[in-house]
Amino acid sequence: MLNKQSFLLLFCLLLTVSGFSQVQKDSTVNTTVDELNIDKALLSKREIDPLRPSKAAFYSAILPGLGQAYNKKYWKIPIVLGGITGGILVYDFNNKQYNRYRDAFKRRLAGFTDDEFFGTGATPFISDDALIRAQRQFRRNRDIAMLITVGIYVLNIIDANVDAHLLQFNVDENLAMRPHFQYNPMENSSDLGVTVNFKF
Template sequence: MLNKQPILFFLFVIVSVCGFSQVESDTITDTTIDELKIEQALTKQREIDPLRPSKAAFYSAILPGLGQAYNKKYWKIPIVIGAITTGIVVYDFNNDQYNRYRDAFKRRLAGFTDDEFYGTGATPAISDDGLIRAQRQFRRNRDIAMLITAGIYILNIIDANVDAHLLQFNVDENLAMRPHFQYNPMENSSDLGVTVNFKF
């Protein structure tokens, strides 16, 4: 009777160990498969086109907004076209006003009193000095509008180029920089820092 108890106990221990080792082995296999899937997802690389930024800039230089369409940033197209169109309209308005006052001033210098700003009385409604001040103001506004429109056009090209560069920027887990917070039990204090991950 005494000999059977150690044998039964020994068999129970072996069966238990085999059962636990089987469960542990399955868990390790599942974890390895999950890690393999994650690694494959992280190492999936996109094709990098080195000419993409220059193409986007070239398209934006030809037609403002075309580079944004090439980068598939369609929401930027109305902003670019609207800003450049507004600049052109403001330039055109100020140029027309400048030409009106300049033509009237030229006619006055030639001795005519039939310009649109002279009026019907003996004295002009707008004096010669008023015409000169109006010409200066509208010429200044016209030049500022031209500079702003040229600036928006150049910004449109720069935006398309930079956006194309950023679309190809590497943001996967192999290259990462993150802040971290860690508790140090030995010193009973907290550590703040930055973790830089760089995997080849």
């Protein structure tokens, strides 16, 4: 009796499984592109050059702004060149002022009173302590200008490299994340959410 019930249960189970099974297509049969239902936008190929970021960084290292031109971000070139040129001009101005005050201070240490900051009277127009303070100030400004100029140069290289990476980033419509608003008639309420779409 137990064997008949087990046999009947096994038969019903096999019948149910075979009734819900799907017909599988033979994987060895060649499928043509016409048989596949593929969105034509997915078939368009976009060239990805793995050396593009390193080329952009190399070009920017050789000539600031050249990596931005390689990435076709022409609006960044005046910013890069203006920043580096401005830093060099500030450095040059402070270096010249530092040399003026240093030369005057050296002449005073040598015993001369004919420097441009001494004036016409017996007492100097600018004292020795003021010359020392001016030298310190212009030297500090010169060094800061040099650091800022080097920083802008390095940022120029980093910007070209990162921009070249981002130009190859996949941002087409097949990968999308959008907010959605949906009315739910069953609950008589509205739903807000975010939809993430992946189209293969």
